[in-house]
Amino acid sequence: MFIHRSCFTFYDHLTERTFITLLILLILLTLSSQTCMDKHQVVGVLRQMEKFLKGQEMRFTEGLRIMKSKLAALQNSPSSRAVCVSPTAPTTCPSLEAPAHGTKFGSKYFVGHEVHFTCSQGYHLVGSATRVCRDNGTWTGISAICKDISECASNPCQNGGTCVEGVNQYKCTCPQNWSGSHCQHHTQTDVNECEVYRLDQGGKLCVHECVNVPGSYHCSCPTGYKLLPDGRSCEDVDECLSQQHNCSRGTTCINTGGGFQCVNPECPRSHGNISYVKTSPFQCERNPCPMDSRSCHQAPKTVSFHYLSLPSKLQTPATLFRMATAAAPGRTGPDSLRFGIVGGNSRGIFVMQRSDRQTGELILVQQLRGPQEISIDVDMSEYSDRTFQAKHVARVHVMVSPYNF
Numbered sequence: 001m002f003i004h005r006s007c008f009t010f011y012d013h014l015t016e017r018t019f020i021t022l023l024i025l026l027i028l029l030t031l032s033s034q035t036c037m038d039k040h041q042v043v044g045v046l047r048q049m050e051k052f053l054k055g056q057e058m059r060f061t062e063g064l065r066i067m068k069s070k071l072a073a074l075q076n077s078p079s080s081r082a083v084c085v086s087p088t089a090p091t092t093c094p095s096l097e098a099p100a101h102g103t104k105f106g107s108k109y110f111v112g113h114e115v116h117f118t119c120s121q122g123y124h125l126v127g128s129a130t131r132v133c134r135d136n137g138t139w140t141g142i143s144a145i146c147k148d149i150s151e152c153a154s155n156p157c158q159n160g161g162t163c164v165e166g167v168n169q170y171k172c173t174c175p176q177n178w179s180g181s182h183c184q185h186h187t188q189t190d191v192n193e194c195e196v197y198r199l200d201q202g203g204k205l206c207v208h209e210c211v212n213v214p215g216s217y218h219c220s221c222p223t224g225y226k227l228l229p230d231g232r233s234c235e236d237v238d239e240c241l242s243q244q245h246n247c248s249r250g251t252t253c254i255n256t257g258g259g260f261q262c263v264n265p266e267c268p269r270s271h272g273n274i275s276y277v278k279t280s281p282f283q284c285e286r287n288p289c290p291m292d293s294r295s296c297h298q299a300p301k302t303v304s305f306h307y308l309s310l311p312s313k314l315q316t317p318a319t320l321f322r323m324a325t326a327a328a329p330g331r332t333g334p335d336s337l338r339f340g341i342v343g344g345n346s347r348g349i350f351v352m353q354r355s356d357r358q359t360g361e362l363i364l365v366q367q368l369r370g371p372q373e374i375s376i377d378v379d380m381s382e383y384s385d386r387t388f389q390a391k392h393v394a395r396v397h398v399m400v401s402p403y404n405f
Contacts, residue, residue, distance in 0.1 A: 103120070193205065194217050209221075224237055300379070306396045310364075312401055316364050323360045339381075348365075370400035378396065
């Protein structure tokens with residue numbers, strides 16, 4: 001701690017004045033106790049005291065002025081100015097644990113890093129699916145908890161069957177004359193091999209549907225699938241590859257689980273100085289920008305379209321899509337890349353994370369039940385010397401089959 005000498009000078013003046021005043025009073029008391037002083041003696045002593053005190057007062061005032069002047073100079077001096085150094089800001093956040101019956105994605109707890117949470121099958125997430133480490137060393141959001149989902153809530157048992165809850169599963173107790181996993185089959189007079197196998201072996205004879213016939217059974221597959229030589233497994237028929245589609249010219253056939261789609265993705269609409277041209281059936285490129293148009297340079301340089309067909313209830317986590325950059329021959333690539341999800345992930349089904357310096361991965365972290373379709377936009381931004389260079393957007397269209405095969 002630095003204390004200027006002026007502080008001691010002011011204190012010395014105060015101490016000296018008080019001491020002298022007490023000394024004079026002590027002399028007066030001593031003289032008065034020894035002999036009686038006449039009026040002129042008393043007046044003389046008092047005048048001397050008055051002169052002395054005025055002199056001390058002038059010294060005190062001058063000392064106070066000097067102290068204020070030096071204090072002002074001290075405050076304005078860069079070399080003497082006191083610097084208050086705040087405690088070092090935290091660079092990490094406390095560690096987070098995965099919730100019971102759930103999974104945590106992300107092991108870095110530095111400022112700006114994200115941690116994601118998902119729940120196992122049969123549980124749903126309550127709380128924040130994503131939490132970000134803030135500058136003050138705390139996490140955004142609230143703790144994630146995985147709560148059990150009632151399997152019987154959807155009333156899966158048919159024909160008066162009773163649903164009995166189990167651990168991540170359920171069982172239908174069927175009334176008389178009905179059988180099957182959902183009480184969907186009327187009891188036959190012959191032996192139902194499908195049900196006997198299920199009860200004895202705890203599984204299914206067929207991947208999709210076991211059909212009981214008098215004295216036997218056979219397996220069937222849904223429309224758009226074919227039965228494999230083992231007599232029980234089903235495989236999707238690729239209508240696009242086998243030319244079993246009716247897509248018109250100008251569209252492209254995309255195979256899906258049990259069917260197909262005819263697609264012709266369109267480029268983003270033009271606005272302002274930003275416009276796109278289609279360079280391939282699944283990619284658009286931005287037209288050259290005016291030199292002074294900042295918004296044009298920050299718009300995606302390329303927009304690509306991708307279609308993924310998934311079975312229902314695919315095991316997670318599953319990597320669905322990878323995004324990377326490649327430098328043209330003779331040119332150096334960007335020295336850093338940033339990946340992110342910019343649309344279509346309101347339910348927190350996906351996360352985007354870096355797998356290496358030049359590659360980002362789109363990961364499915366929650367099981368999807370079909371049939372349903374989801375479109376999600378991911379982007380990749382290129383930086384050179386910490387300066388933004390370009391951005392690329394990939395629109396991934398996920399088509400989930402009604403079946404888990």
